[in-house]
Amino acid sequence: xxQHIQMTVNDQQVGPVEVPEGLKMIEFxxxxxxxxxxxxxxxxxxxxACTVIVxxxxxxxxxxxxxxxxVERFADKKVRTVEGHAKRxxxxxxxxxxxxxxxxxxxxxxxxxxxTSGFINETTALMERLAKAPVxxxxxxxxxxxxLKEHICRCTGYVKYYQGVKDLILNTKGLTY
Amino acid sequence: xxxxxLSRHSFSRRLKGAVLSLAVFGGxxxxxxxxxxxxxxxxxxxxxxxxxxxACHTPxxxxxxxxxxxxxxxFGIVYSTNITSDKETGIxxxxxxDFYRAMHEGISPNGNLYPAMPYTSYHLxxxxxxxxxxxxxxxxxxxxxxxxxxxxxxxxxxxxGLKAWNLMNHEDSVFTxxxxxxxxxxxxxxxxxxxxxxxxxHTPRNAIFAMDPTAHFQGTxxxxxxxxxxxxEELNRQNWTHEDLKQLFTKGYSRKGTVFGGMYPVVYxxxxxxxxxxxxxxxxxxxxxxxxxxxxxxxxxxxxxxxxGYNTYMGxxxxxxxxxxxxxxxxxxxxxxNATLDRTSVYNAVSLLLNGIVSQHYNSTxxxxxxxxxxxxxxxxxxxxxxxxxxxTWTAQKADIGVSKVKDIRTNMKQSVH
Numbered sequence: 001x002x003q004h005i006q007m008t009v010n011d012q013q014v015g016p017v018e019v020p021e022g023l024k025m026i027e028f029x030x031x032x033x034x035x036x037x038x039x040x041x042x043x044x045x046x047x048x049a050c051t052v053i054v055x056x057x058x059x060x061x062x063x064x065x066x067x068x069x070x071v072e073r074f075a076d077k078k079v080r081t082v083e084g085h086a087k088r089x090x091x092x093x094x095x096x097x098x099x100x101x102x103x104x105x106x107x108x109x110x111x112x113x114x115x116t117s118g119f120i121n122e123t124t125a126l127m128e129r130l131a132k133a134p135v136x137x138x139x140x141x142x143x144x145x146x147x148l149k150e151h152i153c154r155c156t157g158y159v160k161y162y163q164g165v166k167d168l169i170l171n172t173k174g175l176t177y
Numbered sequence: 178x179x180x181x182x183l184s185r186h187s188f189s190r191r192l193k194g195a196v197l198s199l200a201v202f203g204g205x206x207x208x209x210x211x212x213x214x215x216x217x218x219x220x221x222x223x224x225x226x227x228x229x230x231x232a233c234h235t236p237x238x239x240x241x242x243x244x245x246x247x248x249x250x251x252f253g254i255v256y257s258t259n260i261t262s263d264k265e266t267g268i269x270x271x272x273x274x275d276f277y278r279a280m281h282e283g284i285s286p287n288g289n290l291y292p293a294m295p296y297t298s299y300h301l302x303x304x305x306x307x308x309x310x311x312x313x314x315x316x317x318x319x320x321x322x323x324x325x326x327x328x329x330x331x332x333x334x335x336x337x338g339l340k341a342w343n344l345m346n347h348e349d350s351v352f353t354x355x356x357x358x359x360x361x362x363x364x365x366x367x368x369x370x371x372x373x374x375x376x377x378x379h380t381p382r383n384a385i386f387a388m389d390p391t392a393h394f395q396g397t398x399x400x401x402x403x404x405x406x407x408x409x410e411e412l413n414r415q416n417w418t419h420e421d422l423k424q425l426f427t428k429g430y431s432r433k434g435t436v437f438g439g440m441y442p443v444v445y446x447x448x449x450x451x452x453x454x455x456x457x458x459x460x461x462x463x464x465x466x467x468x469x470x471x472x473x474x475x476x477x478x479x480x481x482x483x484x485x486g487y488n489t490y491m492g493x494x495x496x497x498x499x500x501x502x503x504x505x506x507x508x509x510x511x512x513x514x515n516a517t518l519d520r521t522s523v524y525n526a527v528s529l530l531l532n533g534i535v536s537q538h539y540n541s542t543x544x545x546x547x548x549x550x551x552x553x554x555x556x557x558x559x560x561x562x563x564x565x566x567x568x569x570t571w572t573a574q575k576a577d578i579g580v581s582k583v584k585d586i587r588t589n590m591k592q593s594v595h
Contacts, residue, residue, distance in 0.1 A: 069492060
């Protein structure tokens with residue numbers, strides 16, 4: 001049995017498209033949209049590698065794991081994947097990375113890169129939350145720990161990820177006081 | 178000379194023999210006493226496990242039996258106490274009589290205990306078992322940890338009031354086997370009602386917070402979850418078999434779902450230690466049936482794609498619980514015939530969706546992942562549709578839960594949690 005789904009992915013309208021029952025969002029991204037930057041890790045919602053951003057209620061973004069979420073969950077919603085962050089020119093070439101992507105590059109945060117898209121999306125959502133509700137500079141480490149603690153990096157590069165995020169938050173105006 | 182010499186030698190030999198006999202006899206007696214004491218301590222350890230002492234007297238991440246775990250009561254917070262053999266801060270200075278009174282009457286050398294300590298169930302312990310427990314506790318590793326003062330408001334902080342409560346609600350009596358039932362059934366009753374003190378959670382309380390004997394095991398709300406109705410009528414209606422209960426009590430999960438909330442530590446620390454014989458006694462008592470029970474097929478009534486709740490299930494739940502509710506080994510339980518869904522009350526189904534479930538670890542090969550909380554994701558109508566959908570799809574229950582019911586549960590839960 002099939003159904004018709006539509007949504008907005010990286011500012012592009014997708015669908016209505018006919019999809020089979022039980023299709024997971026990560027399969028939809030990979031097989032229907034050719035957006036393979038979102039990685040399939042544990043397949044059980046534990047490692048958070050497959051995290052994407054969904055525009056939630058009141059304009060507040062939330063992160064959602066796509067390996068355990070059916071495509072129905074994203075119907076009529078605005079979704080951002082790792083491909084939707086960097087700026088591109090009219091030919092689709094990347095011209096500018098986001099501060100989050102730059103921070104991870106500058107800190108040599110990732111090794112194999114499988115978990116990177118999850119870290120980028122979670123950190124981006126965190127930055128957006130902090131822009132609306134800044135925290136005390138002294139609490140930044142705790143805030144990062146809360147936001148990123150579920151993300152598993154099999155290369156165990158946590159320290160460099162966390163350092164990158166900490167530097168970025170402390171050096172971005174308006175996120176702390 | 179010869180005769181004298183022989184006689185002297187003979188006397189000496191007899192004397193040595195007698196001394197040796199006494200030494201051997203004495204040594205045997207000492208060894209026997211030590212063996213008896215070791216046996217008594219081992220018996221007490223088993224009884225303490227079944228009595229679930231560790232779960233309540235161990236703080237999160239703390240040392241076993243050292244106390245300090247908070248219990249929210251309608252009157253304030255009570256902290257469990259240090260029950261290690263430490264003489265200063267624990268119960269190492271208790272005489273047997275002190276221990277007996279604490280277990281049977283709820284009176285410690287420092288005064289009345291709050292009934293959060295289930296002496297209202299333990300009072301039926303036999304003297305022999307109480308002695309075994311005493312032997313065990315007096316041989317636990319002493320841990321020096323001061324007890325925390327309870328945070329009970331006036332006037333309930335005046336412990337003298339507990340004397341009046343005990344007069345009305347408590348009487349130290351002895352366990353009386355039911356002659357119409359088998360030894361195994363009676364053993365099960367003793368384990369469940371006395372040591373296991375299951376009624377303390379699963380029996381509703383009356384106006385003065387004593388267990389209501391007319392509603393034995395009929396289930397009641399405790400904080401965020403409802404301790405289930407575990408009467409034989411309900412368990413048999415849901416087609417629990419001896420094997421199902423055994424699986425649930427030893428592994429924390431069965432074909433009818435997993436334990437959660439307060440039952441997880443009970444299984445982990447307590448019921449998983451039951452001997453095979455005692456387990457059968459417990460299941461025979463709970464089911465009120467000693468014969469084997471046929472396991473009927475679990476319901477899967479097929480998907481109704483037009484039903485509200487279908488898309489929510491497929492979007493949020495199917496990833497872990499399976500497209501057809503088949504579950505995933507070591508991740509999430511199956512939903513077909515799931516006991517939480519297959520209940521007259523939807524309290525737990527709603528509360529689990531609102532609050533989620535913490536991850537559960539049973540052994541090196543078996544764990545269940547945490548279930549996220551959806552309190553901020555679903556409104557009352559979505560929750561109602563989802564619960565109704567799941568009940569009609571995987572049980573024989575009807576889609577008759579109204580949104581007001583779900584709203585009430587959410588509201589009351591917020592009040593109880595905060």
